[in-house]
Amino acid sequence: MEDDLQKKITEAIRNPKNMGEMKGADAIGTAGSADCGDLVRMWVKFKEQDGRKVIDQATFQSFGCETAIAVASLATELIKGKTAEEALKMSGQELAKDLGPLPPMKIHCTQLVEGALRSALGQPQKTAAPGEKSGSLLENFSQSSASGKVRVVPLNEPKKD
Amino acid sequence: MISPATTMREVLEAFPGARRALFRRYHLGGCSSCAFQPTETLEQLCQRNNSLNVQEVIEHIQTSEAEDQKLQISPADLSAAMKNGKPLKLLDIRTREEWDSGHLDGAVLFSQELMNEILGSWPRDVLFVVYDHTGSSSMDAAAYFMGHGFEQIRALKGGIDAWSQQIDSKIPRYRLEM
Numbered sequence: 001m002e003d004d005l006q007k008k009i010t011e012a013i014r015n016p017k018n019m020g021e022m023k024g025a026d027a028i029g030t031a032g033s034a035d036c037g038d039l040v041r042m043w044v045k046f047k048e049q050d051g052r053k054v055i056d057q058a059t060f061q062s063f064g065c066e067t068a069i070a071v072a073s074l075a076t077e078l079i080k081g082k083t084a085e086e087a088l089k090m091s092g093q094e095l096a097k098d099l100g101p102l103p104p105m106k107i108h109c110t111q112l113v114e115g116a117l118r119s120a121l122g123q124p125q126k127t128a129a130p131g132e133k134s135g136s137l138l139e140n141f142s143q144s145s146a147s148g149k150v151r152v153v154p155l156n157e158p159k160k161d
Numbered sequence: 162m163i164s165p166a167t168t169m170r171e172v173l174e175a176f177p178g179a180r181r182a183l184f185r186r187y188h189l190g191g192c193s194s195c196a197f198q199p200t201e202t203l204e205q206l207c208q209r210n211n212s213l214n215v216q217e218v219i220e221h222i223q224t225s226e227a228e229d230q231k232l233q234i235s236p237a238d239l240s241a242a243m244k245n246g247k248p249l250k251l252l253d254i255r256t257r258e259e260w261d262s263g264h265l266d267g268a269v270l271f272s273q274e275l276m277n278e279i280l281g282s283w284p285r286d287v288l289f290v291v292y293d294h295t296g297s298s299s300m301d302a303a304a305y306f307m308g309h310g311f312e313q314i315r316a317l318k319g320g321i322d323a324w325s326q327q328i329d330s331k332i333p334r335y336r337l338e339m
Contacts, residue, residue, distance in 0.1 A: 020274055021257075061273050136196045137184050141254050141293070141302040142271075151338040152262040 008099050012070035017077055019069070022059040029120025031112050039063045039142070040072055042116040055079050055087060060116065063142035067109035071096040075113050084121045163222065165215045169206065170199035172222065181304030182225030187213060188308055232303045234315035236327040239290055243267070248287040252279070254302050255293055263332045265292065265324065285310045292317035292324070294337070
């Protein structure tokens, strides 16, 4: 089963769909854990269709985990044409269903993608149990470039207490 | 003091630069596929990686601080390199928000797409400087690229904050709120 899964992941990351930042996105979401080291960021743009506000396009960036890239690639295709409510009903496993059954250690990757989508659509993320990974160099510095909603405060601006 | 029975968590606590040192020489701990667990011991790590000589690994970790210093470039030296016109690559690994607040001339902002380009086509033998806010994450990035053959990789000592204070005060200093 794992060989088959690895082939699907390899195929998905060889030609990932919708990877990269999106200019003019209506919403941006980030999910990830400093404990785990993996991080996914997602951009969503809506359009009006038959009187409904549906997802026109979604893109992503994933740092540190190839399975998350594969899942995010699939998910950003799956949610096209859905309303935010419809997309939010999809679980991580549904978003990754084309990969087939995932081993327990890979489930976290689907949760990351689901979390980034929920973040983009304004819903609270499900809390994941802290991991026991020690992180890696790539994860350490990739996170600093994708840490999500941060505010840059000039040093001459008074600090809020 | 570390020994073969020391866990990787304890190793990292005693030698914060150990991960960088391990990746530079042994390609361990760089990405998710070669990561190690905080609970495994040095001996276990060595055993599952082609039976590395654990005593040699310990010695390498213990001298890693000096190795870290070799990876750094001071703001003054970077400024001089930028002025002399030799080929130079500058990589900014901060967030988009920080980049927008000010960045070094000639730098590019790190992204996943750019990572593919760097590993695939950037020259390995020209000066390649990576910087962050204050010079911590850039050390990990420099070690990572060093482990991928970039011989002239350096991390800007003190980050863009030091650059702002020592070289170009027009780059605004800042702090981050999450």
